[in-house]
Amino acid sequence: MDAGDGLRMAAERPNSRATMKDVARVAGVGVGTVSRVVNGKSNVSEESVAAVNAAIERLGFRRNDGARMLRTGATASIGLLVEDVADPFFSLLNRSVEEEVLRRDSVLLTASSDKDPERARKMILTFCARRVDGLVITLPEGGDEEYLRAELDAGTSMVFVDRPPRVLDVDAVIVDNRGGARTGVAHLIGYGHRRIACFTDRPDLYTASERISGYRDALEEAGIPFDPELVYSSATTREPVDEPLGRMLASDDPPTAVFAGNNRTSINVISALRIHKTSLAIVGFDDFELADVVVPGITVVAQDPKAMGRIAMGMLYKRLDGNVSPSQTIRLPTRLIVRGSGELSRDAVLAAR
Amino acid sequence: MDAGDGLRMAAERPNSRATMKDVARVAGVGVGTVSRVVNGKSNVSEESVAAVNAAIERLGFRRNDGARMLRTGATASIGLLVEDVADPFFSLLNRSVEEEVLRRDSVLLTASSDKDPERARKMILTFCARRVDGLVITLPEGGDEEYLRAELDAGTSMVFVDRPPRVLDVDAVIVDNRGGARTGVAHLIGYGHRRIACFTDRPDLYTASERISGYRDALEEAGIPFDPELVYSSATTREPVDEPLGRMLASDDPPTAVFAGNNRTSINVISALRIHKTSLAIVGFDDFELADVVVPGITVVAQDPKAMGRIAMGMLYKRLDGNVSPSQTIRLPTRLIVRGSGELSRDAVLAAR
DNA sequence: ACAGTGCGTGGAAACGTTTCCACGCGGCCG
């Protein structure tokens, strides 16, 4: 078998890539030697290395990682499931997970659940069928968690992000939603407000219900009675809120401030206020680009999606490296960013009426 | 070999998943039959189907797609490389590509080049080593395109997005940057403006240079002389622009309008105008959330990243299905969204001075 | 009765790697 033979052989299968066998033939060595060269093993003679590299160059050989994984069992890939990769929060999370994955020379599979438990399930099982080394999951509400147990038992590591597991014994990294909301609302109370409206997502969402709890915590701490009339949970975050806000403003004892439970709702509230030509103090949960471009800048309780991704990947890789300590849930602190909208005092709001 | 035997066998390798062989043993059939059942082939007796399904259930078997692909050659996976998955534009593109990938029951590998040609190269080659069926690529400027040719020749289909190929013969879908910029600037001219500043990205970026060309086209059409003093290309999009804007405003013949070449620059311009306590007419390229929340709302030349992803995937799958027609570049139209900032007339701006 | 047909089936080969084992060969030490 000489070099010409090998070349001809590769040419005979036009749309198929050269394999180690082809390379071996062209280089005049065995496949074992090719494998050793490709993987940079030391015990190969210089001539062999040169011959193999020349053949690789000539044939445009590229190792088939799929085959490699079948043999070695490690796929060097991580699956990420979030609600929506186009959401500002999750896209930052995505990016920071990617950064960690890259550091380990792995590859990242991504998918959006779109809040659909069935879609989430399908994607996760697909990832498992691909035998990813680990999973980073934001599990949508309302689905069954149980099917994950089988994958867990089969040895697939996973970390939950943004939401804690309900029954599964897995690591998680979440945001201190309750504490953050409490801080934000307390900030408003500090400026004299006692009638504070609360606009959030559907309350069956974990994050939304936690933030509502934090809102109530702050009220309670200040001895302010909770008024359900001041709480509005929209079905979707795209839904405008000018109608419910208008109702509150028209009441006997209208709010002088608003706590918005997520960034899209913050925007909806701003639009609604503009429609009603009023200004109230606002604190929003979750920072957003341009929060400092509107006037006044929007004071927010900021989360740190990048840290969430980084920490989640740290936990995951520890598991992959064999850590078997009991699972833990890490609660990330939030940060209040003061920009003006939250520092409008009760007196100033009332004076403008 | 009875069922108990198979179970014991699976249990003996605790952290390893059951294989078709295990299933076959437990079900008392051959691996061929298991494969047929798993793949829903028709010519299997009902008893066999039942037995196999029972065994699958019992062992928690899940087909190893990696092995399957090695055999079949199709990996049912697509690689996506963009500049940054956390960028609003690219994250929407990402999502729409994901949607198409999902429809074909494939899986999506994603990566951010971070504008680094070397990083891009590494990720693309990694994807190729994984033998993705196809690639969707936003290639960073300044790198060599040549290494892609080998992959192309080896049979990996690819589509370029957001930027056309320089030398390679591949499909692409891009935005009509030049025409869109022309339209936006013409819109300003329509409101009487003749001194229009232009803030963009680094001009060595394809999109930025195209938009500058469009800006010049509009001026030329209206017989307005081009003044390089009114053009500022920032090194990075995070860089504030209050200093260069200040210089322009202090000149003998200051601008009365601004064309901002991308959404982050639009924001920078808004901030800078606020610092200088002036208002000019503004038209920005690329829409952004909240463009309608600031006052006045920002008039923009909108792109459609979702369409870009959808169309790119359509082209890619056509290639995968065997289409060998000459490669083409599709240029997506832009859409002017009128919100107020672009309709501030020259007279109004001058009157406020 | 007998070839032909079709269906359900089991098993082996193949996909492209990695890994392990064994071999040949030179040099070193006893």
Added chain:
DNA sequence: CGGCCGCGTGGAAACGTTTCCACGCACTGT
């Protein structure tokens, strides 16, 4: 001078699928 070591090497087995081939069996039509 003979055994031993170690190095570079080739080749076979294995990873978990799919696919193909061949077999046995029950029909069918002549």
